[in-house]
Structures are given as structure tokens and as C-alpha cells.
Amino acid sequence: MFELLGDWKRTDYCGSLGIKDLGREVILMGWVHSKRDHGGLIFVDLRDREGVVQIVFNPQVSKESHTKADLLKDEWVIAVKGTVVRRPDETINPNIKTGEIEVIARELRILNRSKVLPFPVEDEIKVDELIRMKYRFLDLRRPVMRKNLMLRHEVMRATRSYLDSKGFIEIETPYLTRSTPEGARDFLVPSRLNPGEFYALPQSPQLLKQTLMISGFDRYYQIVRCFRDEDLRADRQPEFTQIDLEMSFVTEDDVIEVVEGMIKAILKATKGVDIDIPFPRMSYDEAMLRYGTDKPDIRFGLELHDITEVFRNSEFKVFSDPVKKGGIVKAINLKGKAQHLSRKELDELTEFAKSLGAKGLAWIRVSGDEWQSPITKFLSEHEKKELKRLLTIEDGDVIFFGADTSYTVNLVLSNLRLRLGNRFNMIEQNRFAFLWIVDFPLLEFDKTENRYVTMHHPFTSPKEEDIELLDTEPEKVRARAYDIVLNGVEIGGGSIRIHRSDIQRKLFERIGLGEEDAKKKFGFLLEALEFGAPPHGGIALGLDRLTMLLAGASSIRDVIAFPKTQKGFCPLTEAPSPVDPKQLLELRIRVDVKER
């Protein structure tokens, strides 16, 4: 049944044919996307990576190919020799790119067949992701997935082309490297030649790219795989790709300018969109105040309002108690939606708030002069007046409150804001809202470890004017760090680094890292800093997240060819897996896990 290609050479991609090809004799090769058998005529949509074209098998043209075409099933692989003709007017299909033409088949070669599919090769499918991943080779045949991976390719191409034009040099750094503390959990790789010792896969090439600056390369970049052994999310895989870059003799503005130019080039190349640069900047403090998060989606309003002062001495304990313990009270005013939020929905929102750690969710529904709410009766006239003023409350509004630690209030209300924004279609789709977050705190106090830890990483430079605060008010020291946010997703972050060993030492001291410890952990970088390190800084962008947003996908799994499930399992390769005891013996590793 199978036939050979023989001397046939493909002349065109199915999806590239058009009116320009009328009358041409073509040889096409691809997959049977669908077959419509009319007994007399047989129509086959033939698909390759560029698209679909209709093949017509007519017994009056070729009895033999018509008979063979009768056998065809979905996803069989065939080669067709035929002529490109214009379709009869009434049969033109405006839904496909090649809809004005069709190919009259004169010869057919069946190259391979296919088992019946677990799911159709179409864009709009409702199939469990586990099945999609197990049959990833079929999933990737779906045009939307093919487009996503092609988009990813374009992003990488535009990145390389732009950075090359700006004098950046792509340098590879090792994947087998040294475990570093302070950060994510490492993936470890045992060393056979050094039993009992381990390499770590890099969480990012941070230390080595700084080393390259010290080596004088001046401008480095790399599109590089990074590994972090942490729990997965829709936007987090254990291995992911960064656009990593570093520059010497620069300030924050220099790095930001390069990134803005690069992103502009990427959007132009991939979406044909001209975006405005520079991007707006917002301080960390302002972002936390107005949005309750350091990665605000600024495509819509619905901002948070701090009303802590109104309730500092309130009789209403639910609000005043948290304030007395150092917490805050904030509110969101959902304008004019009182009629659109049922009691049931308010209850669901309360459950949502609780799932994020809130004790409850206070709300007020404003109907005329009446405030419908379980809490109104506890509010004084003065408090009501203040609320009305601060939140500009009007008829039809719905107010949501959070009163707790600042952490919980911001977490709950920022997520509530996103949920309400989606629920009421307040978020402008098809818009790319970039935003820089700047002036991050350098340090934050870690209660569980009872010490200050760096918010970014321990090589981030403090602002010069804040250095003296390191000893007195560490939490007030601002970092020379910057994050870039797109539509509420953090797509990158970087900083100007510490290039002087005295300051580096001081910072290690501040985070409770002794000299010996520091040497053991970052020895080579500390040493390199002693040999003429230039001022330098850089950034790393999440290629997967950026591509996801450009693709309009809701998970980075949809822009990664072979992703893993939430448990870090690859259903296609079935990794991870037990290994041969011989391998373990060689590595001098004994496994301490009970057999299932």
C-alpha cells in the first residue's frame, strides 16, 4: 500500500499556493487534513506547515488516483501531482488562505498512514492537556500551536538581530555549573568523576555574565535555558528560557533604553505593531499603593485606595484591630455595577478572598441613598462620610474592603481587582501595556530566617545616596533594580550590579553572610571583583512569558514545544523515570525511596 517518493520533488507548500500559481503543475506533500467523499468527486484538504489547500480527485481526470484517494484517512501522508486551477466562483472558500484555488490531482502517492487520532488536528479543541502532551507530536500539528512556535522563533530572531545591531556578543555559559544558595532550589547533576559531588543546573547565568563584564566583553547576551526546581504554575516551568544581557559602563537608563528598543523591534517583527517608547515607569511603592502588586496590569483602572486612617480609631473592630496591629485597610470601588452583582456572586467573591488568605470580604452595594451591606450598621456617620469622599461613592457602586496585614490586603485586593476586571470586561484586549517598576527596596526582612534578605539578588547595587542607610534603616535602602511588566505579567527584571568588593562585602554582612561563607559560595566572583571590575548592569527577560503574551496564550506551555505537567512530568517522554541500578552504582548514589 505504501509508495515511495521516487523522483518526486516537492515544488510548493500547500499553504503558499494562490492565484499567482494558476495553471502550474505542482507536486505537494503533506497530511490529509480532511476528506469529503462524494462518491464521484473526492475532496481532500492537504496540510503542511504553511497551511491547507483543497485537492480534487476526479475519476474523469485520473481513475487510478481517484480509486486510491478513496482509501485516504485523516493524517495520512501523501504526495500529489496536479494542476492549480481557479475554483468555480460559487465554490470559493473565503475562510482559508488558498480558498480561491484548488489542485486537480492527476497522480497520488500514499507515503504513510496514521492510526485513528486521539483528538482532531484543529485549533479549537477541548481536550485534557495531559492527552495533548502525551500526543504532543499531534498537538503541534494544530495550526495554532505551529503559529505559536513560529512566533517564538520570530521573537528570538528579532532579539538576536537587534542585539547584534547594538554590538552585543552572544556567549554561551555552562549548564553544568556550581550550586548557589540564595534563590531557587537547584537541579543537581551527580558527577561520576567526583563521587559524592554535584553540579547544579543554572538558575540563570547571573554570576558568569558578570564575570564576562569583568573580562571586558562590554556587551553580552544569550538566549539561554534556566532551571529552577520549584513548584509549577501556568507561567512557570522547571526549565525556561531567558533573554539574558549585561552591559558595562552603564546606568539604569542605558539598560532600559536597550530593552525598550529591543521590545519595539520584537513587536514590529512579530505583530507588525509600532509601540511607543519609552515605557512608563512607576515606583515600587506607588505600584503597591495603587495596585497592591509589583506587577500591575495598567490596562484598566479599578485601583486600590488606602483608607487606613479612617479606621485607625474606629469602633468597628474588624477594621480597627488590624490597623492597631500595624496592618492596613484598603478598598476598591467597582463603579456602577451594583445591579450586576448578585448576592450569590458576592458570596463567591468572598470565598475567593478567603482562598487567598483573607478572613472575609466586606462589601457595600450602593442603591440610591441606601448602603446594602452587612457592615454598614457598624460604621459611624463620620466614617461613612469619609468613605464617600475618599472613594467618590455614588449610586450603583460596589465597594470591597480588605483589612489585615498589608501583605494580605494587597494580595487579596490585587487579585480581586484582576478578577473583577475580567468579569466586567474592563481589560482592553489586543493592547500591549508595558511598564517599568523601579525603586525597589534592596532588602526585606525575612521573619522565618530572622534576617534581612535581598529582594532581587545579592549582587544588586544599592542607590548610592542610600548606602549609609544600610546600617541604620536597611529596609529604606533602595535598589538600582528594575522590573518590566507587560499586561500584569512580570516579563523581566534586572539591576545595576555591585562592582566594588567593599560594598559587596558590606552587603553580605548585612544579610548575615559571613566572609568565609560568602567566599565559599561566590568565591570566584568576589575574587574577580578585586581585579578591576567595571561598573555594569543588565537584565533577563522571560522569553516564554513574552511569547505567551504576544501569542495571546494563557500558559507558557502553549509556547513551549515539549512542556511538563504541574508535577514536572513529561507525558511524551515519561521523564523523570527510575534509572538502571548500574547507573546509580557508577555515580555512587543510593536511593532512599520505598518501592511503590
Add this chain to the structure above:
RNA sequence: GGGGCCGUAGUUCAGCCCGGUUAGAACGCUGGCCUGUCAAGCCAGAGGUCGCGGGUUCAAGUCCCGUCGGCCCCGCCA
């Protein structure tokens, strides 16, 4: 580590609350008819470890316990 939703035909789901005939539907699949379809159409048909294990019961897809797996989130992710 924790919270939520889910697991029934190849696929997507209904049935589960309130236990009781032969577990249904759609798409897909198989066979037949059909010369302008493109979600082709018409006729006929096949297809089930109700995730897995245990328990309750005369009887379990349905109730209970445990377990495995998927998705979303919190923690975690410098």
C-alpha cells in the same frame, strides 16, 4: 505543605444530590450510498476497567475512606 475544580466510549460531556432495568448524547470511528464539498449529506453499525484500592449495602458510576493523576491558585519561585 495547603485550598479549589475535575477524572464515565477514541474525544468532550450528561448521569452522581435522591443507590435499583440493557450506563446515554454529540463528535470521532467502521460499512454502504452519493460529481462541487469545505462542520459535506443520507442509511446502518461497532465501541465502556465509570482513574485505582478498600468499605457500607440485598444492590455502588452514584454513599464513605484512602490513593493516583490533570488544571487553577496560596506557600515557594534571589
